[in-house]
Amino acid sequence: MFSDPVKNLKQLGLREDMIVADLGAGTGFYSIIAAKMVPRGKVYCIEIQKDFLNAIKNKAVELNLNNLECFLGDIEKKGGTKIKDEIVDVAIVSNILFQVENKDSFVDEIKRILKIGGSVLLIDWLDESSILGSKLERVIPKDKAREMFESKGFVFEREIDAGDHHYGMILKKPARNAFSIADAGGEK
Secondary structure (H helix, E strand, C coil): CCCCHHHHHHHHCCCCCCEEEEECCCCCCCHHHHHHHCCCCEEEEEECCHHHHHHHHHHHHHCCCCCEEEEECCCCCCCCCCCCCCCEEEEEEECCHHHCCCHHHHHHHHHHHEEEEEEEEEEEECCCCCCCCCCHHHCCCHHHHHHHHHCCCCEEEEEECCCCCEEEEEEECCCCCCCCHHHHCCCC
16 A cells, blocks of 8 residues: 555665655655665655654664754745755655645745755655545645646656555756746746
């Protein structure tokens, strides 16, 4: 039922010195694995629930992962991640789009923290029958998720196989001088 973080991160092609941000990290499903894959890099775990952050910190100590840093933060606000501008190589966005209220600000925050050419690994539920919990009607379809990022200047790179119940894609933050239809106010 759940997506495989090892498989998804391998499709992303992480290098061992990258800086990764796991936005809406939950209990560290992706954070812990990413930290193992970037031993000379850093993983920032951003979560709004303190108990989840404590669980990630405890797991990191248990596994002797010293490259993991956790922040209590709001991923929907400018500066809410507490990460500096343009220092992140990869942002992980997994199974949280349906929970995000202010999607525009959320995508803007991702754009702010990513380096030029940085990637977003976007994994989310295929449909409401896949999701557990009370927010079934809020699942964001793959084409709408892609459009949400492209409207903010991100460039679709490719889809990835994220399992039977999820879609996955990688999007890139383009160079500042890259021209897009969205920048020109035109239509796609």
